[in-house]
Amino acid sequence: MSKSQPAFQDLYLEDYSHCYGCGRLNSDGLQIKTHWEGDESVTRFLPRPYHTAIPGFVYGGLLASLLDCHGTGTAAAAAARAQNRALDSDPPLRFVTASLKVDYLKPTPMGVTLEIRGRAKEVKGRKVVVEATLFARGVATVKAEIVAVQLPDTFLAGA
Numbered sequence: 001m002s003k004s005q006p007a008f009q010d011l012y013l014e015d016y017s018h019c020y021g022c023g024r025l026n027s028d029g030l031q032i033k034t035h036w037e038g039d040e041s042v043t044r045f046l047p048r049p050y051h052t053a054i055p056g057f058v059y060g061g062l063l064a065s066l067l068d069c070h071g072t073g074t075a076a077a078a079a080a081r082a083q084n085r086a087l088d089s090d091p092p093l094r095f096v097t098a099s100l101k102v103d104y105l106k107p108t109p110m111g112v113t114l115e116i117r118g119r120a121k122e123v124k125g126r127k128v129v130v131e132a133t134l135f136a137r138g139v140a141t142v143k144a145e146i147v148a149v150q151l152p153d154t155f156l157a158g159a
Helices: 060-082
Strands: 034-037 040-045 095-104 114-124 127-136 139-150
Touching (some): 040 060, 060 127, 060 139
Antiparallel strands (some): 095 139
16 A cells, blocks of 8 residues: 555545545545555555453444445445546535445454455446455454445435
């Protein structure tokens, strides 16, 4: 990942940067950062002690949230790539989750940086399907399929 390359979430307009999972303007949120590494999107996140499910393991709701926001960010970036345009161009490409299917493969340990890798499986019109896998110490612990839909222009205009 290039340090000079802004994260997908850093390119969202201010009005759409308050999400608990990915909003850079939400000081109480997770503020995840996602980048391209080739054809894969990558997010790295270190859970805090208060993200505990049972001692030594990460809370599953946090894992679902990470995959959710990673998926919508990947959807926006994949749509921008498919349209051969910049993610921060007008009109904004903002996606929300229509469906989130999460499979917990094994417990996710605390105390390690988690890595989420995603790939756009389908980019069709206003819908993008993303497959993502969360890894802890290189071991896949959670898989997800995110169906993301682009917000309508009327929503973005505040109508």
